[in-house]
Amino acid sequence: MLLLSHVGFSFMEDLVGTVTARGLKAYVLSSLPEPQHQESRPRALADLADDVRTTAGHVLTPRDIEDYLDHLEAAGASVLCCLTVWEGYRHLMALANARLGVPDLDEKQVLQLRDKLTLRNRLADAGLSRGxxxxxxxxxxxxxxxxxxxxxxxxxxxxxxxxxxxxxxxxxxxxxxxxxxxxxxxxxxxxxxxxxxxxxxxxxxxxxxxxxxxxxxxxxxxxxxxxxxxxxxxxxxYVPGQEFSFEVIVVGDEPHVVAVHEKCEVTEAAGTVLENACVSPPTSLSQEETAAGIRWVASVLDVLGLGWGCFHVEARHAPSGWDLIEVNPRVGGSLISPSVAALTGGPGLLDLWLDSLLTARRPAGFLKTLKGLSFEADGTTQCANATFFRVFFADPGTIREVGPNDDLPLQPVMSHVLLKPGDVVESSSREVFLGQVLWRMDRADREAVLPELVPASERAIEIVYGTECG
Known part of the structure; x- marks a missing residue:
């Protein structure tokens, strides 16, 4: 497997673990890390993967992809497919898979999805967006x-x-x-x-x-x-309504909605939008509204000609119906993939995307598994679990203390703290992730669990800011 890393990161630990768990070798092509990571990240990647190349620039190019594939082929490696979770490299992943003969989006389709101006008006022309x-x-x-x-x-x-x-x-x-x-x-x-x-x-x-x-x-x-x-x-x-995301795997022009997440807390700040908490399956949608959303997503993908791949489709639902925020040709960020694993009790979204690539030439067996995990056309799901996760964002300042809080009504199944004491957070127009925490519960118990868990979850990661490190 060829994995593309941006500046040495892009969830490489998760990706390499997913690849090696299938008995495959991981070959990593990374752009040059930032100065503070230029010594540590290449060493860390070398410890993880079977082969690593780091380029001289901070951004990978098509020539980098071609050169590295030439190198691997000359070394006798049989590369099955390419994967990246960094959206800025999704077109490079498409180029690599085209060379390898793996069904995928093509470069033009990826770049068209990333042009949100043209995309919005194209869907409006098709009657799929009111904006x-x-x-x-x-x-x-x-x-x-x-x-x-x-x-x-x-x-x-x-x-x-x-x-x-x-x-x-x-x-x-x-x-x-x-x-x-x-x-x-x-x-x-x-x-x-x-x-x-x-x-x-x-x-x-x-x-x-x-x-x-x-x-x-x-x-x-x-x-x-x-x-x-x-x-x-x-x-x-402006697109009104409650915000949701559809996690979709498309194989051979057939979309499968694996999960629907409801963004139960969204903060619209001065220079960014913070997605604070998600629950799945949604709590505010009826079965009929969910089914309408699944039909709408299928129509969007059909109009755009998206016949292969993994998509994180962000949308809003209002009394007037469904409307688009954006179509991301990748897994959703934060804890979307682990949330899918907690819902299914098995594969996460990243696993499913990888398996869709590995079985692309003969997808019959994978499709059977995928259909068993996905929503039915009538808006029902077979999953007996429900999930809730919260994402924490840091404020500008110096972090003095930070860590998880164990005094919660339900213990999480996953907890990540991404910053440490001494880190300095600058003011920015993009979110600065502090950490994220995921809970799983029986779906039948959700209505009893969430009213206490949601407010308590706000203190799942505790942080103290100060001018000096403690």
Missing amino acids: RASALTPETLAARRREDGRYFVKPVSGIASFGTFPLTPDTTWADLERIAAEAHSDTVYASAFTTDPGLGAPAGQGPHPRTAADNGAKQDAPAGDHVGLGVDFLVED
């Missing part, structure tokens, strides 16, 4: 601010809710310049803000010279004085 989107310029920003409607701003191609927020009368062009500057200066995320696979700001490259800091106090750029941000933004009609 439309426009490129954000000083002129369209001023026009939307004068209108009474609700609008949402996001990068045309982005990741991890970086720079996504509701438009308000106080939003200025300087706000967009500030967010674009942050995106360009972020070694990890910079390359994710383009749908052009040949582009991506290299490490150390600054943003456009006219930033919010240069402007001083908030002000709008004059109409017609559009200075390029280096990051394209869109403004779209």
Whole structure:
């Protein structure tokens, strides 16, 4: 298996474990880690995988993929398929699988999904979205601010809710310049803000010279004085309703909804959207509404011609029906995959995606397993379990103490604390993950468990900030 790693990470420990559990070798191609990890991460990857190559740049390129596959083939390795969970490399995964003869999306389809401006309007034209989107310029920003409607701003191609927020009368062009500057200066995320696979700001490259800091106090750029941000933004009609995600595996044009997560707490902050907690199966949907959602997802995938792959389809449901947030051609982040494993009592979403690739040429046996785990067309599921997980985000400051809290009404099945004492969290327009905790319960007991667990879960990870390390 060829695994693509961005700056040395991208859940490599989980991916390599999933691969080696099947008796396969793991070959890792990684872009150059950030300076503070350039010694430790290549060593850690070498301890994990059977072969590792780290490139000289912070962003992998198609040439890197071709060269590494040439190297592996010359060494006599038989590479079965390629996988990555880093969305910015999903088109590279598609290129590798095309060379290996593995059914998958093609590069063009991946890049079209990442162009959220075109995607929104394409689905609106097909009657599958009630909203439309426009490129954000000083002129369209001023026009939307004068209108009474609700609008949402996001990068045309982005990741991890970086720079996504509701438009308000106080939003200025300087706000967009500030967010674009942050995106360009972020070694990890910079390359994710383009749908052009040949582009991506290299490490150390600054943003456009006219930033919010240069402007001083908030002000709008004059109409017609559009200075390029280096990051394209869109403004779209606000999608109302409760938020959900559909976890989907598609094999041979047949979609299978493995799980539906309800985002029971979502915080819309000034420069990002924080998804704080999820429950699955959903608590606020009827069987009929779930079935309608499954039909709607199938229609979206059909219109977009997405016949293979794993998808994390984010949507909202309102009395008017289902509407799209975005289609991610990968597993969902945070604890989505482990939540699926807790629901099924077996494979997680990452396992299912990998198995769909390994069996792509002869999928009959895998399809039987997949159908047994997935929702029926009528909105019912055979899973007897329910899950709840909470994601914790750090505030700006220096962490003095951080750790799990064991005084909870139900003990979690998984708990990750991602930061440590002494870490300094900077103010940013993207979320900074502190940790995440997952609980599993019998579905029949959920209504009795959740009312106490949800508020108690807010203290599942305890953190103290200070100016010095304790």
